[in-house]
Amino acid sequence: MTTEASETTASVASPLRWVGGKRWLIPKLRKLVGETEIAAYHEPFLGGASVFLALGPFSKAHLSDTNVELISAFEAIRDYPTRVANKARAYARDEETYYKVRASIPGGLIESAARFLYLNHTSFNGIYRVNLAGTYNVPFGGERIAHIPTAEQLRAVASRLEQATLKADDFAKCIDRVGAGDLVFLDPPYTVAHNENGFVKYNQRLFSFEDQRRLSKLVDEIKERDAHYILANAAHDSIVELFDKGDSVIKTSRRNSVGGANAIRGSAKELLFTNLETAG
Numbered sequence: 484m485t486t487e488a489s490e491t492t493a494s495v496a497s498p499l500r501w502v503g504g505k506r507w508l509i510p511k512l513r514k515l516v517g518e519t520e521i522a523a524y525h526e527p528f529l530g531g532a533s534v535f536l537a538l539g540p541f542s543k544a545h546l547s548d549t550n551v552e553l554i555s556a557f558e559a560i561r562d563y564p565t566r567v568a569n570k571a572r573a574y575a576r577d578e579e580t581y582y583k584v585r586a587s588i589p590g591g592l593i594e595s596a597a598r599f600l601y602l603n604h605t606s607f608n609g610i611y612r613v614n615l616a617g618t619y620n621v622p623f624g625g626e627r628i629a630h631i632p633t634a635e636q637l638r639a640v641a642s643r644l645e646q647a648t649l650k651a652d653d654f655a656k657c658i659d660r661v662g663a664g665d666l667v668f669l670d671p672p673y674t675v676a677h678n679e680n681g682f683v684k685y686n687q688r689l690f691s692f693e694d695q696r697r698l699s700k701l702v703d704e705i706k707e708r709d710a711h712y713i714l715a716n717a718a719h720d721s722i723v724e725l726f727d728k729g730d731s732v733i734k735t736s737r738r739n740s741v742g743g744a745n746a747i748r749g750s751a752k753e754l755l756f757t758n759l760e761t762a763g
């Protein structure tokens with residue numbers, strides 16, 4: 484039940500810092516979607532939700548991610564935005580408090596979300612990482628001024644989430660809800676074949692090249708249902724080969740920054756695969 488949400492039609496910023504976040508890609512995605520009528524929107528690698536929040540509002544949306552803490556934080560933001568913001572902003576943004584909050588075991592949905600939001604904004608680069616026991620173990624981000632979203636900002640997010648379902652689930656499950664005329668935005672962790680590192684670690688689970696193969700099957704199923712897809716992925720031969728569906732492939736690049744002004748590590752190439760009509 485959402486009682487605290489405020490109405491807005493303007494673009495809404497993500498309440499989180501998220502590795503692999505696609506805020507930088509939004510102008511391109513907006514152009515790509517253009518005036519396409521979308522029956523329902525799906526985002527099964529939700530992360531910080533920056534794309535859903537920027538492209539919406541949608542009359543119906545299905546959002547999921549395997550990160551259970553992330554999904555329950557969004558549920559709490561949807562239902563209690565003011566209480567979550569007030570609690571998260573009440574913690575002091577210093578090293579001592581950071582480690583105290585990190586070591587704490589939150590009591591309920593609102594406290595868990597406030598802790599998640601606080602740690603996300605005060606930790607090192609906003610990375611989400613847990614140890615084998617499932618305990619968040621990212622160090623303090625240093626004495627920079629962390630901006631934790633205000634109650635007003637979270638109410639804008641909550642308003643967008645009103646028409647959305649949220650699920651902690653593997654991406655492949657999203658197909659059960661996909662119908663004709665829907666749009667599925669896919670933003671997996673990037674993994675390529677024959678790479679020394681071979682995988683990207685998110686949460687306690689690896690996103691392997693086998694997962695990329697499962698994702699390729701999902702794209703086929705989306706197409707069979709006469710739905711649209713946009714897939715962001717690494718610009719690598721193994722990926723191009725796997726996702727060659729006879730659709731459009733668009734090159735994009737960004738400054739590869741995980742966060743923080745000193746973390747810029749040059750330019751990375753990425754690809755967008757889509758069956759939406761592309762101009763030119």
Ligand SMILES: C[S@@+](CC[C@H](N)C(=O)[O-])C[C@H]1O[C@@H](n2cnc3c(N)ncnc32)[C@H](O)[C@@H]1O
Nearest residue numbers: 501503504505528530531532533549653654670
């Ligand atoms: C690149 S991030 C998405 C970033 C998001 N587009 C944004 O702008 O913030 C990839 C996300 O996929 C999630 N993930 C990893 N493996 C998954 C799986 N098998 N099914 C669903 N989500 C998964 C991670 O938890 C992470 O949040």
